[in-house]
Structure formats: structure tokens, C-alpha cells
Amino acid sequence: MTPFVYSRAADLADAIRQGAGEHTRYLGGGTNLVDLMREGIERPSALVDVTGLSADIVELLTGGLLIGSAARNTAVAEHRLIRTRYPMLSRAILAGASAQIRNMATVGGNLLQRTRCVYFYDDEGSRCNKRQPGQGCDAVDGFHRNHAILGTSSHCIATHPSDMCVALAALGAVVHLTGGSGERSIPLTEFHRLPSDRPDLETVLQPGELITAIELPPLPLAARSTYRKVRDRASYAFALVSVAASLELEDGRIRDIRLALGGVAHKPWRAWKAEAMLRDAPAMRAAFEDAAHAELADAKPLQANAFKVELARRTITAVLAELSEPGT
Amino acid sequence: MIIVNGAEVPLPEDPRVSLLDFLREHIGLTGSKKGCNQGACGACTVLVDHQRILSCLALAVQYEGREITTIEGLGTADALHPLQQAFIEHDGFQCGYCTPGQICSAIGMVEEVRRGVPSHVTRDIEADAVELTRDELRERMSGNLCRCGAYNGIVEAIAGTFVEQVSE
Numbered sequence: 409m410t411p412f413v414y415s416r417a418a419d420l421a422d423a424i425r426q427g428a429g430e431h432t433r434y435l436g437g438g439t440n441l442v443d444l445m446r447e448g449i450e451r452p453s454a455l456v457d458v459t460g461l462s463a464d465i466v467e468l469l470t471g472g473l474l475i476g477s478a479a480r481n482t483a484v485a486e487h488r489l490i491r492t493r494y495p496m497l498s499r500a501i502l503a504g505a506s507a508q509i510r511n512m513a514t515v516g517g518n519l520l521q522r523t524r525c526v527y528f529y530d531d532e533g534s535r536c537n538k539r540q541p542g543q544g545c546d547a548v549d550g551f552h553r554n555h556a557i558l559g560t561s562s563h564c565i566a567t568h569p570s571d572m573c574v575a576l577a578a579l580g581a582v583v584h585l586t587g588g589s590g591e592r593s594i595p596l597t598e599f600h601r602l603p604s605d606r607p608d609l610e611t612v613l614q615p616g617e618l619i620t621a622i623e624l625p626p627l628p629l630a631a632r633s634t635y636r637k638v639r640d641r642a643s644y645a646f647a648l649v650s651v652a653a654s655l656e657l658e659d660g661r662i663r664d665i666r667l668a669l670g671g672v673a674h675k676p677w678r679a680w681k682a683e684a685m686l687r688d689a690p691a692m693r694a695a696f697e698d699a700a701h702a703e704l705a706d707a708k709p710l711q712a713n714a715f716k717v718e719l720a721r722r723t724i725t726a727v728l729a730e731l732s733e734p735g736t
Numbered sequence: 737m738i739i740v741n742g743a744e745v746p747l748p749e750d751p752r753v754s755l756l757d758f759l760r761e762h763i764g765l766t767g768s769k770k771g772c773n774q775g776a777c778g779a780c781t782v783l784v785d786h787q788r789i790l791s792c793l794a795l796a797v798q799y800e801g802r803e804i805t806t807i808e809g810l811g812t813a814d815a816l817h818p819l820q821q822a823f824i825e826h827d828g829f830q831c832g833y834c835t836p837g838q839i840c841s842a843i844g845m846v847e848e849v850r851r852g853v854p855s856h857v858t859r860d861i862e863a864d865a866v867e868l869t870r871d872e873l874r875e876r877m878s879g880n881l882c883r884c885g886a887y888n889g890i891v892e893a894i895a896g897t898f899v900e901q902v903s904e
Contacts, residue, residue: 409752411750411752412751412752413751414751414795414797435795435798437793438793438794438795438798439775439790439793442754442793442794442795443774443775443793446773446774455751455795457798459798482848482853485853485854486851486852486853486854491854491861491862492862495861495862498854498861499856499861502854502855502856502858503856505879506778506878506879506880507788507841507844507845507848507855507876507879508778508781508788508789508790508841508844508879509775509790509793509879511787511788511789511844512789512790512793512794642875642878643856643874643875643878644878644879
């Protein structure tokens with residue numbers, strides 16, 4: 409690990425002041441950043457520990473919830489209002505990582521974990537455009553069974569590994585940011601970037617900008633929601649494909665729907681196309697299949713991850729069928 | 737300062753020192769083990785203010801003023817923690833390398849269950865109380881690998897210590 413200066417932010421203003429320094433990174437639970445620093449892939453010269461900033465989860469007058477970015481993943485998953493109003497979010501968090509890591513990881517840090525693959529980690533043996541722009545990507549002709557099928561570019565096919573962010577994308581969460589020039593808020597679906605020709609740029613964060621909170625809008629249909637993760641092991645593995653979904657039904661028709669996919673793209677993938685097709689459609693298997701088919705129509709899989717296209721279609725269909733059964 | 741097993745200890749000057757290296761190399765508590773050193777195996781699990789974390793992914797300086805409990809703080813050779821005794825009785829290990837992490841993790845896990853934290857396999861996510869079935873126990877302990885494959889004994893040791901009646 410290259411040497412760095414460690415300091416703790418006393419408050420938000422102090423964090424922003426310290427975070428303006430060159431090669432300075434904010435530190436949450438450290439579960440991804442510390443690991444990447446040890447591997448020599450991240451080399452900040454200063455870390456500003458922001459785990460002492462707001463970790464509160466508060467109900468807003470709108471009926472939504474505001475989650476302080478220092479809240480630990482476990483604290484969000486176990487929160488009474490999140491379990492009852494946004495169960496897909498609790499389920500998504502609980503499907504991710506291990507209990508120890510969920511106890512450490514903050515919400516802000518979860519958003520900012522690197523979109524990554526094994527070639528990104530292999531600093532000495534592999535080419536990676538994310539590590540070194542323009543170098544080339546060894547995953548395209550290598551082991552890419554776990555890699556992306558949607559929104560890919562020839563420069564990068566890594567996936568964003570967060571489960572939590574898939575649920576946040578489906579729920580229409582808003583990311584609150586503070587930087588040297590003030591505050592702004594952006595939808596989570598616009599926070600992460602697709603790789604294009606700059607896979608090293610993963611979010612729209614400006615230098616020195618800090619995530620202060622995640623806002624969940626009031627969304628009554630989210631009470632009927634779930635998250636399903638398909639992976640190689642029963643537990644503690646990244647998703648091959650995951651689905652966050654919520655349905656509002658009326659007389660056998662879909663009045664409203666939220667749908668997002670994980671494990672398929674460089675960012676959490678909101679299934680806008682499928683949602684538009686299913687809004688006001690009959691809640692029937694054939695409609696789910698058609699919508700899933702349309703959402704995956706632009707998939708560009710490679711040899712070893714082509715199975716994900718069919719897996720994603722089937723998982724979307726199965727989750728929506730499950731949610732449309734009475735009593736769920 | 738940081739509090740390790742009840743004793744105040746000065747923090748390392750170099751912020752690069754992980755909590756695991758601090759425990760093992762700086763203050764001689766070698767019970768916590770370095771398996772993968774990248775957050776994948778759970779051998780380095782310790783308790784911070786009664787919550788289980790991975791000490792290999794933690795910088796020691798981040799935990800100033802916090803209470804750390806390692807396997808050395810749970811039991812001694814002369815006075816074993818009941819869970820240590822149960823690991824012996826149920827053959828919860830072969831080589832023993834993952835055992836300190838397994839035991840710290842299980843103690844943190846039981847605290848989570850008492851608090852009502854649901855898991856990936858909890859059917860009713862809204863329920864206040866969690867029944868610690870063997871499925872729940874396996875899922876909640878999935879962050880601790882045992883390459884000898886002593887999982888059945890580990891599950892029995894934890895169930896025997898913390899669960900009066902574990903349903904299948």
C-alpha cells in the first residue's frame with residue numbers, strides 16, 4: 409500500500425474542505441477501497457473518514473425516507489420501515505456480500521464500490537481499460553462468464569456488483585451530493601455511467617463531491633416487491649443475474665410496475681422498456697415473457713456469457729409471476 | 737487508543753496497518769487468522785462493539801476508541817467459552833485455522849438474531865423474531881469458509897450452544 413494521510417471528518421463542511429485535496433478519497437467501511445489499495449490499484453495520498461457523518465434513517469414529510477450515507481448496510485436492511493415499505497431493498501442488501509461485510513459497508517460506499525472484474529484486479533498480468541485507459545481489455549477474449557450483456561462497449565464488459573443499487577434503481581432513489589460548489593441531487597439511475605470509451609469513469613461524481621444521503625420516494629406499490637438473485641453458490645457470491653421488482657395490480661391488470669436488473673451491465677439496469685410494455689397490460693405470464701424479451705433485445709453477449717440472456721428473461725418472468733400471485 | 741479485550745492499547749502510527757495486522761503483529765494476539773487477506777474467507781472475523789467485522793479490510797486507525805473482542809477475549813485454555821467447548825465436542829474443525837473466526841462470527845451472528853435482523857433465507861421479512869433454523873444458521877455463517885469442510889460439526893456446535901431447539 410502506498411503511504412497516505414488519514415483523517416476523520418468532524419462534520420460535513422470539514423469533509424468537503426478536506427476532500428478537495430488532490431488524490432484524496434473519502435473512506436466509508438473500506439471493504440472495497442482498502443482491498444484495492446492493498447492491491448496497488450487505488451493509490452490515494454489522503455483518506456478522509458466520513459463514517460462519523462449522518463447515518464440516520466428518517467421519515468420525510470413526503471412519506472419517503474432519507475438514509476444518511478454513513479448508515480451501514482445491515483442497519484438499512486433491518487430497519488422496520490424499509491422492511492415493510494420497501495422489502496425489495498432489505499432483500500437486496502441481505503443477498504449481498506457476507507454479514508461481516510454488511511456490518512462494515514456504508515450506503516455511500518456501496519454506491520461507490522468499483523465496477524470490476526478479475527482482470528481489473530490482475531494488475532501485473534492483464535490488460536484493463538478501467539485500470540489504464542487505452543490499454544485494452546483481456547476479458548473480451550478471456551474468462552467472461554460473469555460479465556455484462558447490456559450497455560457494454562468494446563472497452564469494458566465488467567458488471568457493477570451491488571445488489572443494493574439494483575433495488576435503489578427500481579425504487580427511483582435519489583442521490584444527494586455535496587461538493588465545493590454546493591448541493592445537488594440526481595436519480596440513482598443517472599449516477600452510474602455505462603463504460604463507453606472511458607470505463608475508468610464509473611459515476612458522474614465531480615472531484616471532491618460527497619454522497620450525503622439516499623432518498624427513497626414514497627412508493628406504496630413497493631410494499632409488494634421482492635429481489636431475486638441467481639448465482640453460482642447459495643450464498644456469498646456475486647449475481648449472475650438479479651431482478652428487483654414491484655407490482656401494483658388492479659382487476660388482473662398491471663397498474664404500475666418497477667423493474668431493475670443486476671449482474672448484466674456496468675451499472676444497475678433499470679428495465680424501462682419492460683416497464684413501459686407492462687404498464688396497463690394483463691398480469692399474465694405471456695406478457696411478462698414478451699416484456700423480458702424486449703428488454704433483452706439489445707443484449708450483446710459474448711461466447712461464455714450468452715446464457716445470461718435467457719437466464720435474465722426467465723428470472724424476470726418468474727419474479728413477476730411470483731409477485732402477481734394473490735397473497736404476495 | 738483502542739480497547740482490545742478490555743485493555744487500552746495505543747493505535748499504530750502508520751494508518752496503513754490493518755486491524756488484523758495490528759492485532760497479530762503489533763500486540764501479539766495471533767488468535768485472529770489471516771486467510772485470504774481480501775475479505776473472502778472470514779478467518780479474521782473479530783467483534784467491534786459486539787458486531788462482527790472483517791479485521792483484514794479494516795484500517796486499525798478507523799477504530800479509535802472502539803472495543804475490539806478477539807478469540808483471546810472470549811475464552812482461555814483453562815476456561816473455554818461454551819462455544820469453544822462445543823466445537824471440540826462436535827468436531828467443528830480439523831486444522832483449526834478458521835475456528836477463531838468461526839467462533840467470533842457465530843457470537844456476532846447470535847446477537848443479530850436476538851435483534852431480529854432478517855437474512856437472505858428469512859421467509860417473512862417483516863417478522864419481529866427470527867427462528868434460528870439450520871438453514872438460517874448456514875446462510876448467516878456463509879461468510880466463514882472452512883476448507884477442511886467441517887461445516888456439519890460447526891453448525892451442530894453453534895446450534896447446540898445457542899439454540900434450544902433447532903428445526904430442520
